[in-house]
Amino acid sequence: MDEPAPVPRDDRAATLRGLVREHAGLAAFADRDRAWRACVDVVTRTLGDVAWIAELDPDVPDGGAVLRHLHGDRTTTLHALHIPPGHGLTGKVFDLARAEWVDDYFAAARITHTFDTHIADEGIRRLLAVPVVADGRTLGVLGVGVRTDGAFGSVAVGHATTVADEVARAVEVADRARAARDAAVHAERSRLAAELHDSVGALLFSIGSGMAGLAESAGADPVLRARLDQLRSQAAEASTALRDSMRTLRASPAALELAVALRADCTAFTERTGTPAELVMLDDDLTLAPTRRDIAVTAVREALHNVEKHAGAHGVVVSVGRRRTPERLTVAVTDDGVGITPGRPHGIGLSTTAEAVARVGGRLTVAGDPDGGTTWRIELPC
Template sequence: MDGDVLRDLVRRRAGLAAFVERDRAWRAAVDVVTRTFGDVAWIAELGSEDLDGGLVLRHLGGSRGSGLQGLQIPAGLGLTGKVFLQQRAEWVDDYFAASQITHTFDHHIDREGIRRLLAVPVMATGRVLGVLAVGARGDGVFGSIAADYAASVADEVSRAVAVADCARAARDAAVHAERSRMAAELHDSVGALLFSIGSGMATLVEAAGTDPILRARLRELQSHAAQASTALRDSLRALHASPTALELAVALRADCAAFADRAGIPAELVMLDDDLSLSPGRRPAVLSAVREALLNVEKHAGANGVVVTVSRHRAPERIVVAVTDDGCGISDDQPHGIGLTTTAETIERLGGRLTVTGDPDGRGTTWRIELPC
């Protein structure tokens, strides 16, 4: 039976699957159902939080074009969105005449020539990971046998995805432990050596007497030692950071660099804490919000510089991100634009809040979000 392909994948990769195996498992499910009883199939995965709990079509088989790839499906819309919302299998044997579904995506379905469609949820530990959908271009009926088979494939792929996710978590934990060990060794060896060099330079400066050239050279070397110590501290902070925090820092640093190149305004990222882990579903919302804040600075602030700070606050646990500029400021009663309003709504849906305040002296603006971890 074709379902053995997925069972074999689970057996062979158990404990060894890397993150890329998650995608391989999705693709295997699509291949199985298209070879067995469908003309076209797709996996709709959970999208980012700013989709408000919707889906994104990321894995397709048998499609005629690229129109379905990356299609966003809000919960409840179309057959795929309905199955996701209700968490049970459903099918329609005449898609365009079906009254039990919305027809939001009729244009996409028609371009693919699909006449019948079946969809089943992919679930793990009571949580929906996505939806497996199978379409046929000819007339006929799917029925419960086809639905049961699709459900069995969905069950197998959910196990493979769970194995891949556990393996990735274990790998990240091992990497984090090794990086922490390296950070401790560097702190005890290189850090102590740099401190000793700096202290020795300070003593030599005092002993150099009135020779201006020697004193200047010693102060220069002392400054270099201090700079090296600062660079080491930054490196140790990065080594201590969790893989998720590193991903967030890398993405934000890239956004700051892109903003600086585009706007000609210096932008600096400051990570104030080592533990800045954030769930993968919330990270896109944070990145999207920061990009909107930087865009507002570029358009309206007339700033000479921007600082993006990220910190972790406790009681309650939350991530705080602030974008501060030294521009013309903003009044408290100034209305928010569409971009800022949309960002605020997204953050509020995640249980957080967004505030924008101007400096009392009118010399800058601070945009700030607080988001539960």
């Protein structure tokens, strides 16, 4: 690629001073999203008008990327935009793992023009893309757009690369910190679950056994027998609640995050409609990428929304489990409402959900029961 026209010395010096001040604190972030946001904030204030991070999306079968953490954007046209491998300047930089730029985006012959409409909507005239690389792995691509004519100078490109290197280190630190934090929390929760099993669990079992023995020796006293039966029933309920708590304590961080989000949605549905919605977690050890977790949560919300609008249900159950062969997460939302008419077309919300599920190799089905009620089910690869 030919070297772009040089930027005047004063502008280069100003850019350098600004970047040195701004990017120095990036590595201090111990949160991946905060590091990405700080990165795009830096470059929009020192290099361009709009910036974003394109992250590899492990949930997309073709290995493409998705735009996130936009800053300076005027529209929503670039939000969560999927970038297939090699497409546009961003996709090209993912493939080449080196900085590339175009000083006249729409006249550039060395890139595909898949996203011309999106770029035009944002008013971008020139674009710079820099890979964010750590240990030889491209974690993402930093994109910087400018809405005025001109040329990127080598100094600006070099210091955008410096910012990308800083954020790569910050993301590495954040990922390691989160992994260590999750492992420590999981270990502590497992320890607490074991202690509860050995102490409270054993005590409740002893109480239940003692009540059973007392009931047998109570003779013909109906009042005493009834009271002992009540106490034994309460001890059994406490044991069940304890087992549920221990199951939650032993759950993996990913499963716990999913359960917390879904339980909050079930609670909100019940408070909003008066119809009870119960969450049943059939598996504790669920390994799920954040993007797939978000798809599952969004899908359940859409299903509950449909139950609220159309089902006339008296109760809803949300169940989450895992199939072993093949390894898939299964989420079902079942209601006891009026059911659905066979062949009825899906609405926009359900169609959008089905597309999101399909993009990660999953599927969505909706089936009515002849006796009433509907089961809405998604399956996602784990």
